Amino acid sequence: MKLCFTVDVELDLGNGPSSYGIDKGLPFILSILKEYGIKGTFFINGLSIDRLKETKLIEKIIIDGHEIASHGYRHVDYRELPFDVAKKELSYVKDVLQSLTGKVVKGFRAPQFRVNDYLIDILCEVGYMYDSSVPEPKCISAASLLRGVRSSSHLLKSTCPLEFPITCLSTIPIPHGLLWVSKIGFELYKKLFTNLVKRKKQVNFYVHPFDIVASDAMGKRTLKGVLRKSFYLFNLENPRKLLENLVLFWAETKVKFSTLETLLEGEKND
Structure with a gap:
């Protein structure tokens, strides 16, 4: 099995204004990946670029050999923007990331997986070669329950851009992400992953830097703030320790790691 380790790099909770996740969580993720020799795909949101440059973390991502892809310019629902506005923003952030890396930015992931046919058409026109926003069918997530994100045969079969869907676990249909x-x-994850290995040749895993370091300081004292904080803080596992255990477990099961860009090249050559 090939496993793609993906990171959605953004300000805290998408729009900030704080950058606690980038400052504290991202260095930890990078250190774990470097320790195990894993190359990941980093979907970078445009609003986080200044902070990444200030902390020199963008340089580290590049030097460590990770793939850089786009997570949009703003952390907004691009399905709701006028075509010209969405096209301009998605083209602009692509150009900025390409100027930083000196490489073609091939991939995109929509903020909070909010994608539809309209957005796919924009991505194709802008020149993105793959998208990794569409949850697998029957996947139960915040994107599907709260944001109206739905999978469709058309989206999953997209070839312009090529679609690498968000993986869901077997038996318990939740996204293959750190907080889930x-x-x-x-312990339960290890059993579910064994079934996943039998069913799939390739899976995606995702994490946000803020997932690693969510603290009691997060969120306002509103119902929405309390619910959001509860999701981040009430876990059976400490996210930092869990990520260490997951990477070690994958290494022991001899999972082969790949960037999404590498998968894309493989698909093009088949």
């Missing part, structure tokens, strides 16, 4: 795994616990 923290809700079910590491």
